[in-house]
Amino acid sequence: MDEILVLAEHRQGELRDITLEMLAAANTLGRENDLTTAALLLGHETSSLSGKLKGACDKVLVMEDPELAHYNADQYLMAMETVFRERKPLLTLIGHTAIGMDLAPAMAARLSLPLVTDCAELSLEEGRLGVLRQIYGGKINAQLAMKPSDHYLISLRTGSFEAEVEQGKSGDVETIPAPDWTNLRGRKFLGYVEAELADVDIAAADILVSIGRGIGKPENIPLAQEFADAIGATLSCSRPVADEEWLPKSRQVGTSGKTVRPKVYIALGISGAYQHQAGMKNADTIIAVNKDPMAPIFAIAHYGIVDDLLKVLPLLTEKFAKK
Amino acid sequence: MNIVVCVKQVPEVIDAELEINKEGTGILKEDLEFDINEWDNYAVEEAVRIKEAHGGKVTVVTLGDEDCEDVLRTALAMGADEAIRIDEERFELSDAAGIARGLYRAIRDVPFDLLLTGAQGSDDGWAQVGLTLAELLGIPYASLVVKVEIRESAITVHRELESNTQELLEMPLPAALTIQTGINNPRYVSIMGIQKVRRIEIKETNSEELGLSEAEIGPQGSSVASQKLSLPPVGEGAEILTGSLDEISEKTAQIIRDKGGVI
Numbered sequence: 112m113d114e115i116l117v118l119a120e121h122r123q124g125e126l127r128d129i130t131l132e133m134l135a136a137a138n139t140l141g142r143e144n145d146l147t148t149a150a151l152l153l154g155h156e157t158s159s160l161s162g163k164l165k166g167a168c169d170k171v172l173v174m175e176d177p178e179l180a181h182y183n184a185d186q187y188l189m190a191m192e193t194v195f196r197e198r199k200p201l202l203t204l205i206g207h208t209a210i211g212m213d214l215a216p217a218m219a220a221r222l223s224l225p226l227v228t229d230c231a232e233l234s235l236e237e238g239r240l241g242v243l244r245q246i247y248g249g250k251i252n253a254q255l256a257m258k259p260s261d262h263y264l265i266s267l268r269t270g271s272f273e274a275e276v277e278q279g280k281s282g283d284v285e286t287i288p289a290p291d292w293t294n295l296r297g298r299k300f301l302g303y304v305e306a307e308l309a310d311v312d313i314a315a316a317d318i319l320v321s322i323g324r325g326i327g328k329p330e331n332i333p334l335a336q337e338f339a340d341a342i343g344a345t346l347s348c349s350r351p352v353a354d355e356e357w358l359p360k361s362r363q364v365g366t367s368g369k370t371v372r373p374k375v376y377i378a379l380g381i382s383g384a385y386q387h388q389a390g391m392k393n394a395d396t397i398i399a400v401n402k403d404p405m406a407p408i409f410a411i412a413h414y415g416i417v418d419d420l421l422k423v424l425p426l427l428t429e430k431f432a433k434k
Numbered sequence: 435m436n437i438v439v440c441v442k443q444v445p446e447v448i449d450a451e452l453e454i455n456k457e458g459t460g461i462l463k464e465d466l467e468f469d470i471n472e473w474d475n476y477a478v479e480e481a482v483r484i485k486e487a488h489g490g491k492v493t494v495v496t497l498g499d500e501d502c503e504d505v506l507r508t509a510l511a512m513g514a515d516e517a518i519r520i521d522e523e524r525f526e527l528s529d530a531a532g533i534a535r536g537l538y539r540a541i542r543d544v545p546f547d548l549l550l551t552g553a554q555g556s557d558d559g560w561a562q563v564g565l566t567l568a569e570l571l572g573i574p575y576a577s578l579v580v581k582v583e584i585r586e587s588a589i590t591v592h593r594e595l596e597s598n599t600q601e602l603l604e605m606p607l608p609a610a611l612t613i614q615t616g617i618n619n620p621r622y623v624s625i626m627g628i629q630k631v632r633r634i635e636i637k638e639t640n641s642e643e644l645g646l647s648e649a650e651i652g653p654q655g656s657s658v659a660s661q662k663l664s665l666p667p668v669g670e671g672a673e674i675l676t677g678s679l680d681e682i683s684e685k686t687a688q689i690i691r692d693k694g695g696v697i
Contacts (some may be wrong), residue, residue: 209596216530217568221569225657249666256662258658296606302602303599366596367598396689398690410668416686417674430684430687
């Protein structure tokens with residue numbers, strides 16, 4: 112029976128959410144197409160992790176080696192090549208994450224596999240793969256029909272499927288020996304660099320006033336700060352504002368910044384790329400101000416104002432200053 | 435330190451009203467502005483800074499028709515020394531692997547120590563080309579790079595992970611890096627600046643010269659059979675507040691009071 116292989120993602124001893132999300136996607140496709148699902152765990156001293164995977168797949172494949180203690184493209188590529196040549200899975204799923212984005216393209220090139228990255232939905236009919244992904248910063252959906260192939264490599268967008276530990280499975284654990292590390296290219300992992308302590312913890316705020324590219328220039332930030340002060344909110348931002356160093360990185364909401372869940376999240380001039388949405392979509396109430404009515408942020412906001420934030424902000428501040 | 439940077443021209447879509455063509459296969463580009471892909475802009479800046487600090491030469495490469503010369507001129511104005519354009523329209527229908535194959539043929543004979551690309555394109559967002567190139571060239575690589583330090587025949591890089599965490603890596607040269615936004619502050623290019631580099635000759639090549647067959651590029655070389663575009667469903671979406679700006683502000687203030695417990 113053909114197999115769907117899922118690369119289990121973990122870091123610093125913790126299984127990443129994307130792993131169980133991918134297994135959920137794999138199990139759904141597996142049920143519809145009579146395919147088994149296997150989770151592949153590459154690492155060192157991973158026994159506590161394999162236990163967490165058993166309930167979510169038909170087989171847990173484990174490759175243990177000190178060389179695999181931390182993710183490194185050099186070793187992972189060789190390990191994936193070894194496992195792929197042995198198992199020949201129909202589908203291989205990898206997360207569209209810092210690990211998967213680093214691994215999948217080179218793996219596809221090395222093994223001559225068709226690769227579709229950042230997939231939000233998958234379908235499989237008579238062995239033909241269909242994929243939904245977003246392009247142009249989330250403003251357009253693209254439904255792709257892939258050419259027939261014996262094998263596909265897919266990277267899956269985080270948050271596209273529900274992560275559950277128990278998925279009605281009880282996978283056996285099977286060990287795969289590590290290869291001789293002969294084809295390495297000299298990339299060395301030296302360590303993790305954690306963020307410096309921030310002046311303000313945006314994750315602790317009840318109300319966040321969050322600014323994006325639409326703020327235009329740093330001279331406009333006091334307008335947002337005054338509004339935040341008037342309602343007792345904390346100022347946060349999306350990636351472009353931190354990239355420009357208009358606000359410190361510790362204020363950034365999103366995948367590479369912080370995940371927040373305030374009572375009210377006010378998004379000012381934030382288009383709402385999925386990396387940003389992943390960091391704030393669980394806020395109780397989301398208010399978005401953007402002059403672009405097609406901005407993806409409006410799809411997840413509860414209330415929207417389609418206008419220039421520079422016009423809206425002073426009026427809003429005034430509503431609270433009067434009190 | 436010789437550096438090759440792959441760049442791409444993309445439509446500016448932020449704040450633009452996008453329309454899909456009748457066939458549903460692409461967006462209408464006639465009314466859109468075009469510019470250098472944001473990630474590539476950071477990559478060019480990083481290359482020029484490394485050159486300024488360590489000497490050497492920066493070569494920029496792009497794929498596409500004559501209009502794409504604008505991105506090369508922009509890169510030259512930022513401080514790149516040489517530019518190559520692969521004149522081939524069929525890449526429009528290539529997948530990311532096909533684009534990487536095209537770039538590979540053009541850069542494999544250019545001596546370099548570092549190969550830089552943007553981490554992804556703002557259009558298709560494949561985030562593949564730089565790493566596919568690294569594998570075709572058989573060199574070490576790192577993606578999502580937010581800091582580069584050059585040492586003797588090796589580099590140390592910071593790679594961006596999730597949750598404001600980075601990874602510190604070391605690798606020998608030559609190496610390929612895909613650059614994440616925010617790594618630097620790209621310099622502003624004026625029209626005057628572009629005027630100044632207008633005499634630099636852009637080297638042209640094409641798929642024939644590069645020995646690329648029909649099967650490797652364009653729709654034939656792509657793993658995608660067809661693509662159907664649509665506007666994302668709005669779902670429940672936001673309740674758009676209407677009225678005069680003052681009325682809208684009043685409604686918003688009320689929501690903030692109710693939901694945020696603000697007095």
